[in-house]
Amino acid sequence: MSSTYPLIAISMGDPAGIGPEITLKSFVLEDLWKHCVPLVCGDLAVAEAVRAKLDIPVKIVAVKDAAQAQGLQALEGGLPVVPLLDQGVVSDVSGFDVGKISAQGGRAAVAYIQAGVDLCNAGIARGIATGPIHKEALRAAKFNYIGHTEMISEMSNGKKGITMFQVDKLKIFFHSRHVSVRQAIDLITTDELYDTIDVTVRCLDSIGVSKPKIAVAALNPHASDGGLFGDEEATQMTPAIQRAVDTGHDVVGPMPADSVFYHGIEGRYDAVISLFHDQGHIAAKCYNFHEVVSVTFGYPFIRTSVDHGTAFDVAWQGLANPLSMKEQIVACGRYAAVYKPIYE
Secondary structure, eight states: OOTTSOEEEEEOOOTTTTHHHHHHHHHHHSOGGGTOEEEEEEOHHHHHHHHHHHTOOOEEEEOSSHHHHHTSOSEETTEEEEEEEEOOSSOOGGGOOTTSOOHHHHHHHHHHHHHHHHHHHTTSOSEEEEOOOOHHHHHHTTOOOOSHHHHHHHHHTOOOOEEEEEETTEEEEESOOSSOHHHHHHTOOHHHHHHHHHHHHHHHHHTTOOSOEEEEEOSSGGGGGTTTTOSHIIIIIHHHHHHHHHTTOEEEEEEOHHHHHHHHHHTSSSEEEESSHHHHHHHHHHHHGGGOEEEEESSSSEEEEESSOOOGGGTTTTOOOOHHHHHHHHHHHHHHTTOOOSOO
């Protein structure tokens, strides 16, 4: 395989969930080798069991290192080739609890991510595409990580992870995420919002979108209609946006949240800033739930992820939709080729 393609580490997700299935199916949906050199970090026993049970038409090739993966061809015997770096956490699936929270599943998920991050830290991989994990399984395995973002920050000595959602032409950044709505409103200050705008510009520039046009979603209905429904737009948001304009950023708002995301889908803006978690999540997932990709900036390398969970209730049953997994691997390969870390 040509060395012009970036090598992307793919963590398989919690092995008790749908991660293994959607990882293998991604190679069937799309010729991933046209976008990157894909290297799955997971357990060979799990991948082979899922492939056999669900009759997924792929050729899994256990490799000892990234160099061996780079020497493979995209097809073997007419089947998509899946290079896999075996972590050996789940080496026998006969007693493994599929579809259930377990310490073993949590340990395996972390081992897959660590292997991928190690490849990135060594400069061998240019990015990591992560499968879904379960927070309770992490806790069962005695890990205190809240999720991927904090875990990878620690493993990579990176700074705070910054999340962008992408679906079709719509890119969404978040002013706040995992806080209560009450706390999210309190975080809407002129200084904090200006910082979010500035970071959004730098993140987009890091993947080749120079001088982006950004819209900021309003908090209140109709952007408060001149103060009829709250005053956050006038007292905090407009001054932040004006400060950003004064420093040279192309940013507009506050724009009514019931229409600004649609305009982003149309391509009117390079990105929309959502003020809190659900404001942006609802917009993206209602538009196309299965193809939303989460992109994380702030690390020395690019990271992408599916935006859904482990779906234990349908694990290993052939029911999982692999579109988001496929989309995020393709996005990781595309962005890794141009990515420049926003923090030095």
